[in-house]
Amino acid sequence: MSSIAQYLLNGLMQGTIYGLVAIGFTIFFGVMNVIKFSHGDVLTFGAFGGLVAAWVATALGFPIWLELVFVIVAAVMASAVIGAVIAQGLVLPLKDAPPLNMLLMTMMVGTAIRECIRLFFPNGTNPQKFPELLPSGGFDLSGIYFRYDGLILIAAGIAFIFLVQWIINRTRLGLAIRAVAEDGETARTMGINFTLTVVIAFAIGSMTAGVAGALYGLYYSEINYGMGLILAIIGFSAAIVGGLGNIWGAIIGGYLFAGLQTAVVAFLPALSDYKNVIALIVVVALIAWRPTGLLAERGSERV
Amino acid sequence: MRDSKGYAWRIGVSVLALMAVANVDDAFAKEKVKIAFVGPLTGAISQHGIGGRNSAELAVKLKNADPATKYEYELVTLDDECKPNVAVQVVTKIASDNSIIAAIPHYCSAAAIATVDIFHRFKLPMVIWAAVLPEITYAKKVPEIHRVSGTLIGQNRVGAQFMKERGYKTFVSFADSTDYGKSMNKYFTEFTKENKNEILGSFAVPPDQQDVSAELTKIKELNPQVIYFGGLTPLGARVRTQMEKLGITAQLEGNSGIMGDAFISAVGPELAEGTLTFFDSPPLSKMPGGKFFSENYTKAGYTQAPEAYGPFAFAATNLVMEEIERVGPNRAKITEALGKIKDRQSIIGPITFDDYGQNITPLTTKYVVQDGKWTIWDESEYATGKRKLKNLP
Numbered sequence: 001m002s003s004i005a006q007y008l009l010n011g012l013m014q015g016t017i018y019g020l021v022a023i024g025f026t027i028f029f030g031v032m033n034v035i036k037f038s039h040g041d042v043l044t045f046g047a048f049g050g051l052v053a054a055w056v057a058t059a060l061g062f063p064i065w066l067e068l069v070f071v072i073v074a075a076v077m078a079s080a081v082i083g084a085v086i087a088q089g090l091v092l093p094l095k096d097a098p099p100l101n102m103l104l105m106t107m108m109v110g111t112a113i114r115e116c117i118r119l120f121f122p123n124g125t126n127p128q129k130f131p132e133l134l135p136s137g138g139f140d141l142s143g144i145y146f147r148y149d150g151l152i153l154i155a156a157g158i159a160f161i162f163l164v165q166w167i168i169n170r171t172r173l174g175l176a177i178r179a180v181a182e183d184g185e186t187a188r189t190m191g192i193n194f195t196l197t198v199v200i201a202f203a204i205g206s207m208t209a210g211v212a213g214a215l216y217g218l219y220y221s222e223i224n225y226g227m228g229l230i231l232a233i234i235g236f237s238a239a240i241v242g243g244l245g246n247i248w249g250a251i252i253g254g255y256l257f258a259g260l261q262t263a264v265v266a267f268l269p270a271l272s273d274y275k276n277v278i279a280l281i282v283v284v285a286l287i288a289w290r291p292t293g294l295l296a297e298r299g300s301e302r303v
Numbered sequence: 304m305r306d307s308k309g310y311a312w313r314i315g316v317s318v319l320a321l322m323a324v325a326n327v328d329d330a331f332a333k334e335k336v337k338i339a340f341v342g343p344l345t346g347a348i349s350q351h352g353i354g355g356r357n358s359a360e361l362a363v364k365l366k367n368a369d370p371a372t373k374y375e376y377e378l379v380t381l382d383d384e385c386k387p388n389v390a391v392q393v394v395t396k397i398a399s400d401n402s403i404i405a406a407i408p409h410y411c412s413a414a415a416i417a418t419v420d421i422f423h424r425f426k427l428p429m430v431i432w433a434a435v436l437p438e439i440t441y442a443k444k445v446p447e448i449h450r451v452s453g454t455l456i457g458q459n460r461v462g463a464q465f466m467k468e469r470g471y472k473t474f475v476s477f478a479d480s481t482d483y484g485k486s487m488n489k490y491f492t493e494f495t496k497e498n499k500n501e502i503l504g505s506f507a508v509p510p511d512q513q514d515v516s517a518e519l520t521k522i523k524e525l526n527p528q529v530i531y532f533g534g535l536t537p538l539g540a541r542v543r544t545q546m547e548k549l550g551i552t553a554q555l556e557g558n559s560g561i562m563g564d565a566f567i568s569a570v571g572p573e574l575a576e577g578t579l580t581f582f583d584s585p586p587l588s589k590m591p592g593g594k595f596f597s598e599n600y601t602k603a604g605y606t607q608a609p610e611a612y613g614p615f616a617f618a619a620t621n622l623v624m625e626e627i628e629r630v631g632p633n634r635a636k637i638t639e640a641l642g643k644i645k646d647r648q649s650i651i652g653p654i655t656f657d658d659y660g661q662n663i664t665p666l667t668t669k670y671v672v673q674d675g676k677w678t679i680w681d682e683s684e685y686a687t688g689k690r691k692l693k694n695l696p
Contacts, residue, residue, distance in 0.1 A: 006520045010517055125345035262517045269506060
């Protein structure tokens with residue numbers, strides 16, 4: 001029993017990261033019908049932004065709690081800025097182009113970000129050690145080992161998910177985003193600044209990637225230029241299986257994917273090398289069963 | 304006007320004189336011979352690759368400084384990123400360049416096994432400096448292939464015997480899913496069973512997998528006395544770090560893949576303490592030419608450590624240059640000459656290639672991390688009983 005709880009705890013951390021990535025996909029699709037394949041690389045960009053902030057904070061002699069705040073804020077801001085630039089500079093000008101062009105553009109932007117990090121970041125090809133800014137160690141409770149850093153990061157990730165949900169559903173900005181998602185033309189006639197709203201929505205969606213990147217770095221103490229690739233595939237799969245366009249669907253998809261990976265290792269340890277393959281096969285089966293996802297978006301509710 | 308003409312005339316004469324001197328120098332210059340070093344110079348394993356590259360470069364520098372040599376050597380260095388596809392590309396590039404006479408390739412077995420046929424197809428002789436997968440030399444007889452490092456068979460044989468002598472009974476195998484990791488797991492399983500010990504489970508993950516907590520949770524449930532690790536430093540460091548984070552107290556048994564300063568610096572001296580490994584060489588200080596190598600390495604001003612396989616890269620490069628000196632810069636002649644190497648003295652000890660080009664003289668040595676350093680078991684406080692390994696029965 002304690003082992004199952006331990007698996008759940010481990011899966012919860014991975015699921016939180018996947019869920020955060022999936023939320024971004026769902027926001028972009030909800031607002032602009034765009035599948036932004038550069039999302040994983042925006043996550044990487046945010047994580048590297050956090051790493052640079054950590055170096056600066058160390059050089060300036062910041063206390064560790066301030067360094068932590070600085071790292072997270074830098075990761076979030078770096079992702080938000082690049083997300084907004086992509087929206088303003090590429091997504092909006094191409095909004096009337098065929099969907100295939102948009103898809104190709106986002107893939108190319110992702111590759112450009114990835115290669116820029118690899119080529120221009122100092123020793124960019126090598127994995128970078130991310131500073132350990134959270135308390136190490138943990139405690140054992142009924143055979144379950146709780147890591148302090150894991151608990152803090154899960155709490156932070158879930159808190160951010162709720163923050164995004166609150167922004168989208170409870171604020172005037174969220175109302176504007178939902179209006180644009182529903183019908184851009186009508187939103188315009190109601191006095192909503194369409195361009196600004198789309199740019200802000202992309203910035204918020206990219207912020208989720210920044211948070212995921214920072215959590216990833218803080219949890220695994222290592223980041224690398226290619227980390228966004230597999231996270232993007234998993235995050236996109238999670239968003240699809242949950243129901244693209246539905247935030248709760250993305251979150252469920254994220255935890256489901258992490259749960260599948262963990263279940264393969266727990267129940268079929270000999271197949272642990274194939275956990276991603278098996279999880280993706282299950283995702284394909286779920287999509288075949290429910291093509292619109294587990295929580296399909298309702299006609300009257302996007303994002 | 305007259306002054307400027309005179310000035311131009313003087314410059315012209317000076318240039319001609321310089322050209323004449325240069326031509327005289329050329330006439331006496333040694334013939335340039337290119338050899339290639341291939342290793343992971345970027346990526347997660349780059350510390351080992353750079354250590355090997357520096358060591359090969361040092362061998363070339365020392366050889367070029369010797370006035371008695373017939374040739375001047377140029378080392379062409381290429382990065383295989385420890386990836387088979389990249390290794391195939393760079394080896395094809397050097398193999399198809401006829402000015403390159405021989406190669407000293409590969410730290411990673413996955414890269415080395417992928418390029419064997421290319422070396423053979425282009426008849427480019429090579430001496431591997433690190434990759435330990437047995438199949439690289441033993442899968443088939445390829446005249447161009449030689450290896451100064453040992454194979455992983457010896458490490459696993461010695462390791463299994465050592466663990467039995469300590470009284471350990473239950474093991475879990477955790478390896479990467481490359482050919483190298485699979486081979487490690489295969490020989491670990493074979494020798495552990497030969498020693499009548501029990502393997503409770505075997506896990507394989509891709510070498511770049513970040514999160515191994517699910518696998519380790521299962522291992523915690525199986526509660527082995529020892530976790531055997533068959534992979535390279537980055538994954539090994541993740542396993543050790545995440546073992547601690549999950550409160551797993553099993554003894555970690557490694558292999559040559561985690562041997563080197565990189566593992567200790569990646570996990571920190573506290574977590575590395577007590578980690579065991581089995582490696583086909585005594586420490587640098589006990590190698591026949593260890594003092595010579597380390598003095599020159601320091602003198603050359605390299606800031607990165609040579610790592611465990613640096614001396615092997617040095618020995619392999621030297622061996623290639625010695626044969627070029629003897630038979631001339633000709634691929635076929637060097638291949639033939641390398642195949643006949645017997646009891647050749649080198650800084651790592653005598654080198655003898657068997658019929659498959661495999662050096663059969665490496666001496667497997669047991670190591671344990673003590674106070675942030677790989678220490679020979681017999682000289683450690685663990686051997687005297689002052690310190691204890693984990694989970695000893």
